[in-house]
Amino acid sequence: MADLFLTGIGHLTTNVGTPVIDAVVAVSDGRIVYAGTAADAPDQTGQRIDCEGRAVLPGFVDSHTHLVFAGDRSREFARRLAGESYLEIAEGGGGILATVTATRGTSEDELYRLATGRVWRMIRSGTTTVEIKSGYGLDLETELRLLRVARRIGETLPVTVRTTFLGAHTVPHEHISDRGGYLESVVAEMLPRAAPLSDYCDVFVEDGVFSVDEGRRVLTAAQALGLGARVHAEQLGHTGGAALAAEIGAVSADHLDHATEKDARALAEAGVVAGLVPGASYTLRSRQAPARALVEAGCTIALATDCNPGTSYFESMGPIISLAVVEAGLTVDEAITAATLGGARALQLDDRGVLAPGAFADLIVLDAPNPSHIPYRPGTNLVWRVVKEGVPVG
Numbered sequence: 001m002a003d004l005f006l007t008g009i010g011h012l013t014t015n016v017g018t019p020v021i022d023a024v025v026a027v028s029d030g031r032i033v034y035a036g037t038a039a040d041a042p043d044q045t046g047q048r049i050d051c052e053g054r055a056v057l058p059g060f061v062d063s064h065t066h067l068v069f070a071g072d073r074s075r076e077f078a079r080r081l082a083g084e085s086y087l088e089i090a091e092g093g094g095g096i097l098a099t100v101t102a103t104r105g106t107s108e109d110e111l112y113r114l115a116t117g118r119v120w121r122m123i124r125s126g127t128t129t130v131e132i133k134s135g136y137g138l139d140l141e142t143e144l145r146l147l148r149v150a151r152r153i154g155e156t157l158p159v160t161v162r163t164t165f166l167g168a169h170t171v172p173h174e175h176i177s178d179r180g181g182y183l184e185s186v187v188a189e190m191l192p193r194a195a196p197l198s199d200y201c202d203v204f205v206e207d208g209v210f211s212v213d214e215g216r217r218v219l220t221a222a223q224a225l226g227l228g229a230r231v232h233a234e235q236l237g238h239t240g241g242a243a244l245a246a247e248i249g250a251v252s253a254d255h256l257d258h259a260t261e262k263d264a265r266a267l268a269e270a271g272v273v274a275g276l277v278p279g280a281s282y283t284l285r286s287r288q289a290p291a292r293a294l295v296e297a298g299c300t301i302a303l304a305t306d307c308n309p310g311t312s313y314f315e316s317m318g319p320i321i322s323l324a325v326v327e328a329g330l331t332v333d334e335a336i337t338a339a340t341l342g343g344a345r346a347l348q349l350d351d352r353g354v355l356a357p358g359a360f361a362d363l364i365v366l367d368a369p370n371p372s373h374i375p376y377r378p379g380t381n382l383v384w385r386v387v388k389e390g391v392p393v394g
Helices: 074-081 086-091 096-104 108-124 140-156 179-197 212-224 241-248 261-270 278-284 291-297 317-326 332-346
Strands: 004-012 020-028 031-037 047-050 055-058 060-062 127-133 160-168 200-204 228-233 252-255 273-276 301-303 363-366 383-388 391-393
Touching: 055 332, 060 332, 074 086, 074 278, 096 140, 108 127, 108 140, 108 383, 127 332, 140 160, 140 179, 160 179, 160 212, 179 212, 200 212, 212 228, 212 241, 228 241, 241 252, 241 261, 261 291, 273 291, 273 332, 278 317, 291 301, 301 317, 301 332, 317 332
Parallel strands: 004 047, 004 055, 060 127, 127 160, 160 200, 200 228, 228 252, 252 273, 273 301
Antiparallel strands: 004 020, 020 031, 055 363, 363 383, 383 391
């Protein structure tokens, strides 16, 4: 017996087959028990949401964010527009380390307050699952604080949260002359303490940040503790992060702006999800990831906001989907799938990103007749209703 019915669905995207026209979704105890044509639907005796011809699709799964932070880096945006590069700003004391300074000086409760505002805006824009990284502490106390805030968000807000330890985001000021000492502290001190609060471990593999060998050391240590591996790879240049992800069997390699066809084949063969964050490329005015090459190589594609204060302050997946279509070369169907099912696979969640019996009833109703309106109208939040595990939100 179902306890919630969505009726009058004009266009139902299930991600397990072709779209269903004139559809019904039935939910019981937070999970889907039916998703198909109205003609074959079970008796509708529970709570009903009449979609009045609107489109329904799985809730967005945002598989790459850095949304627990303090501080404001809007001036860096203006500096980049004036011609300074990301690395030049970082070398001058800006970038990640500017956010680290602000975040270290902010209490756990205040970080939670700031982050919940961002997450609520994400939810109202259709995100029902989100990955949250640490990485703006770069010391044990603050890294644990960020991970606790991330877990608290998942416990108190209507959103599923997966957490990632990113102690290897960059080298903090106090260790600039002792990279080896900092790396040792990440592996020997931070990782064991962070592991109980984390699902994954990530490393920023990039020239001037962490090398492939350093990334391998951190990630294999994390895997030994039972964490999945993720890699910030090939963002600012081609440095071998994608090959590392394939070598160690990472769950995802993200950014990939400078990935090659060889990288794409290696990722596909290793089953590594290719996480695309076109908002960062847009903000940095850099090249977009080679989406078509990744698709043609057979990679599973995920789309994410990369929500962060410096290079991709996007809180909504709608504009990200539009950028993926217009700038990165995905089709509308590919982009919608990447923002839902692809993100779920990047977070190893088999019961999200689809609307089929047994899956959690995480879904959104658009105030539009089909999902192509999302990239077609990127300046409008088209989400009319959000349902999280069978419960209407808001």
